[in-house]
Amino acid sequence: MVKCADCGKEIPEDETVYCDMCGAPLCKDKSNNYVVIKIKKGSETSDEVVGQLARYIGWVKQNLAKSKNVIGIIIAGGYNEKLRYTIKAIPNSSLATYEMDFQIKLLK
Secondary structure (H helix, E strand, O other), rough: EEEEEEEOOEOHHHHHHHHOOOOOOEEEEEOOOEEEEEEEOOOEOOOHHHHHHHHHHHHHHHHHHHHHHHHEEEEEEEOOOOHHHHHHHOOOOEEEOOOOOOOOOOOO
């Protein structure tokens, strides 16, 4: 068993894809490296999220990754310049944005 870095819930090690208590996502890439994803809603995400990502990466390195690399990705609806600079300080981490578009159709 391992404990989620965010909420502390115990998760069976062979089932560690995400914590169903807090939703912290975790996956692996094609090279079997762990990938930690932090998704933020809203139009502008500040650099505070980098601390959360660093905590998740540190936990995965200590508890799961052993000798594997750990990659971090922040996905946000928008960001400020501080976040762009801060993410560069975390090795193997990157920033991505998302766009959402939906339509509401009245049914007759």
